[in-house]
Amino acid sequence: MTSDVNINSHDALLQLQSVQTQLQQKLVGHEALIERLLIALLTGGHILIEGAPGLAKTRTINQFAQLIDARFVRIQATPDLLPADLTGTDMYHQQSGEFRFIKGPLFNNIILMDEINRAPPKVQSALLEAMGEKQISSGGQTRLLESPFLVAATQNPIEHEGTYPLPEAQLDRFMFFVNVQMPDAQAEMKILNQVLSERNSAAVQLAQHAISNTQTIEQASKHVSAVHVSDAIKDYIVRIITATRGEGPAGEIAKHIAHPASPRGSIFLSVAAQAKAWLAGRDYISPEDIRQLAPDTLSGRIVLHYQARAQGMTQRDVIKSILDATPAL
Ligand SMILES: Nc1ncnc2c1ncn2[C@@H]1O[C@H](COP(=O)(O)OP(=O)(O)OP(=O)(O)O)[C@@H](O)[C@H]1O
Ligand SMILES: [Mg+2]
Numbered sequence: 001m002t003s004d005v006n007i008n009s010h011d012a013l014l015q016l017q018s019v020q021t022q023l024q025q026k027l028v029g030h031e032a033l034i035e036r037l038l039i040a041l042l043t044g045g046h047i048l049i050e051g052a053p054g055l056a057k058t059r060t061i062n063q064f065a066q067l068i069d070a071r072f073v074r075i076q077a078t079p080d081l082l083p084a085d086l087t088g089t090d091m092y093h094q095q096s097g098e099f100r101f102i103k104g105p106l107f108n109n110i111i112l113m114d115e116i117n118r119a120p121p122k123v124q125s126a127l128l129e130a131m132g133e134k135q136i137s138s139g140g141q142t143r144l145l146e147s148p149f150l151v152a153a154t155q156n157p158i159e160h161e162g163t164y165p166l167p168e169a170q171l172d173r174f175m176f177f178v179n180v181q182m183p184d185a186q187a188e189m190k191i192l193n194q195v196l197s198e199r200n201s202a203a204v205q206l207a208q209h210a211i212s213n214t215q216t217i218e219q220a221s222k223h224v225s226a227v228h229v230s231d232a233i234k235d236y237i238v239r240i241i242t243a244t245r246g247e248g249p250a251g252e253i254a255k256h257i258a259h260p261a262s263p264r265g266s267i268f269l270s271v272a273a274q275a276k277a278w279l280a281g282r283d284y285i286s287p288e289d290i291r292q293l294a295p296d297t298l299s300g301r302i303v304l305h306y307q308a309r310a311q312g313m314t315q316r317d318v319i320k321s322i323l324d325a326t327p328a329l
Contacts, residue, residue, distance in 0.1 A: 012220040013281060015212040016042075019067045020279070022211065027060050028194070029187045036176045036296060037064055037152065039275040041110075041217055042224050045175025045268060046131045046151040048116070048166075048300060052158060055180045056191075061112045061152050068217060069210035070109035071146065077119035079162065083126035087136045101138070106130050109146050109214055116153035117163040127151065128170045148217045168259060168303060175268045177300030179316075220278070227274040233285045234270065236328055240294060241266045243322045244302055250325035256308035256318050261301040269297045287328035295319050 016038060023034045033049070037060070040047050049057055058074065065072030075086065088104030105111065106127075113119070113127060130136055134145050153174075155166075171177075183191060243250035244260035254260065273289040280289075299315040308318070 009220070009223040009278075012216050012223065013278070015216055016220060016279065017281075019064070019212050022067060022208075023060065023064060026063060026194075027056055028190045029183050030056065030060055030180070032296070033057075033060060033178050033180060034064070035276070035279070036178050037061065037150070038279060039272050040152075040175050041068075041148050041150045042221050042275045042278075043175070043271045044134070044149070044221075045272065046173065047153070047176045047178055048171070048174045049152060049154045049178050049180055050157050051154070051180030052182065053156065055182070057154055057180060058112065058114070061110065063208050065110045066208040067211055069213040070148070070217075072110045072112070073105045073108045074112040074114060075105055077113060077115045077117070077123070079118060079120055081119050081123045083122050084138075086123060086126055087130070087138060090139050099139075101141070101143070103143075106136065107143075107146060109148055109150065111149075111151045113151060113153040115156060115163075117155050117160075117165055119164065121164055124164065124166060124170060127153075128173050131173050148214055148221070171300050172262055172264050174300060175272060176296045178296055224275045224278045225271075227278050227282075228284050229270050229274065230284065232329055233273070233287070233290065236287055236290055236326070237266045237269050239326050240290070240298075240322060241269070243326060244298070248326070250322045253318060253321045253325060256304055256313060257302050258305045259303035261298050265298050265301050269293060272297055291323055291328075294323055 020034055020038060024031055027034065036047055039045065051057055062072060062074075075081075084104065086104050086106050088102050088107065090099040091102050092098075093100045116124065116127070119127070130145060131151050134147070134149055136143050136145065239248055239250070241261050241263075242248060244254055244257055244265070245251075246254035246257075246260075269290060270285075272293050273285045276289045276293060277283070277285045295316050298319050302315055302318065304313060304315060304318060
């Protein structure tokens, strides 16, 4: 879809901020996930969501897609899924006697891939290739995917039987690794009240009216890439990333790390910070943006040594130690 409507930075910002607020009102305690979804959509990134069943992952992404009038599809990964089930395939067309390409579900704006680790490796790799290249090659032809294009994949941390864990190289393709936590008592009460009152209301208002659209997202993406990344911020990012490789004063912490963060770590961190700053109405990145985004951007990108894991250390703990030991300026 193209349009010559040229929405300015301010109007796009107001629209997307109200998308954010509206979602935050409906989804208890999901502020971080909602912000990460918006950032990823604005920057061409993708999200891996880890969390137990029933924490409103599907609901969050579905409502997000509705609010921005994006084409949304949910795919449940199963061991018998084939790459063509995602990409589409050439089908014989009787009348014309030719083969025609029938687009698969990847030709949508927002793809929710539930339980990605239940998909066989060939499907995972087709998906991850689409995420990276934003195009699909089949039968000697290359087809561009939609824009914006966001893959949100979910993974259940408690079930590993019969799964195919994503290889490190493929994890690296994600911008964010978001952990969705169980609600506390207060949040649980809010969820309960909300669901009960929704069930009780005459017209169940699950369908959301769009308050933005994909053209606004496209325009906003351009404004996001114009956000200034100062030398000081770049230096801060580089010091955090290279600390995972054992450099600098925080380098000592890298003794717990078997595989450090690749340059994708610093690229995703700076691009995500541009979007975070823009969404906050700023035209510059603050060190606090970096601090807040680093755990979700970097935790899935490093692999800990066996000994560290045996001591109960997590990737997030290690990133936090690096942040604590790395001065912003
Ligand atoms: N934090 C929350 N805020 C608002 N509603 C919530 C929240 N957590 C759970 N719910 C309620 O729980 C229901 C289940 O959510 P949903 O089906 O989206 O979960 P899910 O994380 O996708 O689960 P699964 O992993 O089984 O697919 C939602 O429809 C919603 O009513
Ligand atoms: Mg779900």
